[in-house]
Amino acid sequence: MIVLREAKSEDAPQIAPLINLIFDEMQLEELEDVPEPDLEKVIAMAYRTRAYLSGIANTVVAEADGQVVGVAFGYPGENEDRVDEVLRRLSDKSAAFDQPFEAESETDGNEWYLDSIAVSPDYQGHGVGRQLLNALPKVAAKNDEKVIGLNVDFDNPGAMKLYARNGYQVVGTRMIGDHAYYHMQRDVLEPALAQA
Secondary structure, rough: OEEEEEHHHHHHHHHHHHHHHHHHHHHHHHOOOHHHHHHHHHHHHHHHHHHHHOOOEEEEEEOOOOOEEEEEEEHHHHHHHHHHHHHHHHHOOOOOOOOOOOOOOOOOOEEEEEEEEEEOOOHHOHHHHHHHHHHHHHHHOOOOOEEEEEEOOOOHHHHHHHHHHHHHHHHEEEEEEEEEEEEEEEOOOOOOOOOO
């Protein structure tokens, strides 16, 4: 059985490899020389901060049999610079980074932005992503946001289909690193189209 809950700092070591799956897919040039264990250590430190857990951002995890098998991380768009500063500051303290990690702007600002959603490969195709997506309107509403936004790689039609089934519509495009992304949004109050 999958249980969704707010992340706790002790979840960080299990969250880090899931978030790293996203960084691997993005193929960001500035991270290609950073050894994976060092990158995951910095990611884990970020997910131990109050800022990432329930301060300027929110992290929801999916748990099965006591293990974190999925994660969704986002924040009100106006908090993007403050969220990015956490990772920049932590990477600056790591000898594995030649220079601090500078994230590109990803949100349109007037939205609760789903920065990252990842599911363990062992649990993909079991509805974990859908359950995490269905939890987000409540999180966004707590932050007084009316719209949820996200980016999906042009080369990821499976994720695009999942988001569309959950009420997201393409509202634009953007480049992040060397990849083109669709920017999608949905109203917080609009029910998801996909059911159980």
